[in-house]
Amino acid sequence: MAAIAVIGGGVIGCAVAERLSRERRHRVVLLERDVVGSHASGAAAGLLAPHSEHLGDDTPGGASLALYPELVARVERCGIGVEFRTQETLALALSVEEERVLRQSSASWLDAADACQREPEVSPSILGAAVYEEAQVTPIRLVHALARTAVRQGAEIREGTPVWGLSVHADLVGSVQVPGDSVQADWVVLAAGPWSSGLAAPLGVTLDVRPSRGQLVTLRPVRACLSRVVVWRGCYLVPKPDGTIVAGSTEEEVGFDPRPTAEGVGGLLRFAARAVPVLGSATVERVWAALRPATPDGRPVVGPAPGISNLLLATGHNRNGILLAPLTAELVARAIP
């Protein structure tokens, strides 16, 4: 049995722990500084959106979405429902240029009348909308279901356990230092989100993952007004099972500051009222922000660290870590014999 230490209890670390403990071939310990899902993974909107995020069907986004139904069926046996559902996304065009771009990239185009028939509250000034089959989930529930399933499969999850460093000898990680202890490991999976670079740097591993702040607002509309996800210019409105609508999101490089701002929230409220005018009278229920792990080229980093063959990197998922978690866990599992 290989001993595997997973650093980070976000959706990526929890998905990896669940996947690696599934066949009970490995001894898995997950080390989380705070509590599982306490950062971006618990804060995310929960869109599983390879098309409207322009990741496409034949790319990792589409492949990861295809893994969801089976994963959901398995982890929900632990008693936590993750609120997975497939649904349509409407990508709105409010200008001729937006219409041109969307028509090029979408197989399915609705003219304004058809789009307004499906979603009568969207802005009457739309020129049309691209329509995609996508899905959503409630991220904090997913993280908890993954973690609980991993524990049931024999994994150990240590919350309140910050990793202080890793010991490397002869180009192999031997142990992971935590307060008052040293965890021996045959393999280490680094899934510490935007904090991953700081843990990799002392080992001589250059990993360019930076925090990208995203803000979100939960709106309670005066009446039910949306049954599909609506996206426009990189922002989205996500109808949730409790009748609220989550409006997101900003993308800001402000270091490790996870606080929402007046400007960020104001921009999201203006977007919401422009796309679906009745949302101008909605109640604001919650405002929050978190830090995505972003890379310069926008692509995740999954695989062995250069020069340290038993250190696996699993980070940099930026806007799509919830979507990409199942595929990332598969890729990590394939890298461990």
Ligand SMILES: Cc1cc2nc3c(=O)[nH]c(=O)nc-3n(C[C@H](O)[C@H](O)[C@H](O)COP(=O)(O)OP(=O)(O)OC[C@H]3O[C@@H](n4cnc5c(N)ncnc54)[C@H](O)[C@@H]3O)c2cc1C
């Ligand atoms: C506003 C917003 C909306 C989003 N919406 C979506 C969406 O709709 N769909 C989607 O697919 N993605 C979405 N994302 C992106 C998604 O949330 C992230 O890509 C994903 O959560 C990253 O997961 P992670 O596990 O890599 O990182 P994190 O969730 O950041 O988890 C990393 C964990 O590592 C822990 N850690 C850090 N340092 C240490 C240490 N030294 N020792 C131990 N533990 C440590 C942290 O405490 C943290 O819990 C959104 C993100 C934001 C901010």
